[in-house]
Amino acid sequence: MKTLAAFTSLTFAALLALPAQAQAVVIISAKNPISKLTxxxxxxxxxxxxxxxxxxxxAEPLDLAEGAAARNDFYQKVTGKNAAQLKGYWAKLTFSGxxxxxxxxxxxxxxxxxxxxxxxxIAYVDKAxxxxxVKVVLVP
Numbered sequence: 001m002k003t004l005a006a007f008t009s010l011t012f013a014a015l016l017a018l019p020a021q022a023q024a025v026v027i028i029s030a031k032n033p034i035s036k037l038t039x040x041x042x043x044x045x046x047x048x049x050x051x052x053x054x055x056x057x058x059a060e061p062l063d064l065a066e067g068a069a070a071r072n073d074f075y076q077k078v079t080g081k082n083a084a085q086l087k088g089y090w091a092k093l094t095f096s097g098x099x100x101x102x103x104x105x106x107x108x109x110x111x112x113x114x115x116x117x118x119x120x121x122i123a124y125v126d127k128a129x130x131x132x133x134v135k136v137v138l139v140p
Contacts, residue, residue: 022069022126024077026138027112032057032119037137043079045122047089048099053122061102062111062123070108074124077140 026042028034034053044050046061053059064071066083075081081089093099105111108129115121116133130136 022073022128024070024074024124024140025127025130025136026074026078026122026124026140027115027130027134028122028137029115029117029119030133030135032135034137035135039078039138039140042122042138046075046102046124047079048093048101058120059122060120062114062121063102063104064108064111064124065104065106068107070124070126074140078124078138 026037028037032053034055037054041050041054045053045059046063051059072083075083075086079086090099090101094101105114105123108125111123111125112129112131112134115123116131122137127136127139
C-alpha cells in the first residue's frame with residue numbers, strides 16, 4: 001500500500017511539473033467587422049497566399065517567436081506544418097521574392113496589443129492572453 005501511495009504521489013508531482021500546453025486561438029481587432037474565419041482562410045493569410053480578409057480589407061498576419069507553444073500549436077493545427085516545414089516554406093518564398101514571412105512579436109500579450117490597435121492585423125495567441133480589445137475568430 002505504501003508503494004502505491006508513493007507511486008501515486010510521484011506521478012502527480014511529475015504531472016504538475018510538466019509545462020502547460022498553450023492553446024492557440026486566432027484573434028482580430030474588436031474594431032474589425034468579421035466575426036468568424038475558417039481554418040483555410042486563416043491558413044491562406046498566414047502562408048502569404050491571401051493579403052485580404054474575405055470581406056475585403058487588408059489582412060496582415062503577426063507571428064510569435066519560434067519555439068512559442070502557441071506558435072507550434074497554431075501552425076500544426078491550421079496549416080499542417082511543423083516548425084521545420086514552415087522554415088523551409090518561408091525560405092523558398094523569400095528567396096524567390098514571392099512573399100515575406102509575418103512580422104514576429106515577442107509574446108501573446110504583445111500580439112494582443114498590436115492587433116487591438118489596427119483592424120488589418122490578425123494573430124494567433126495563447127487563449128489566456130485574450131482580452132476585450134480583440135475577438136477570437138477561430139479556435140483551431
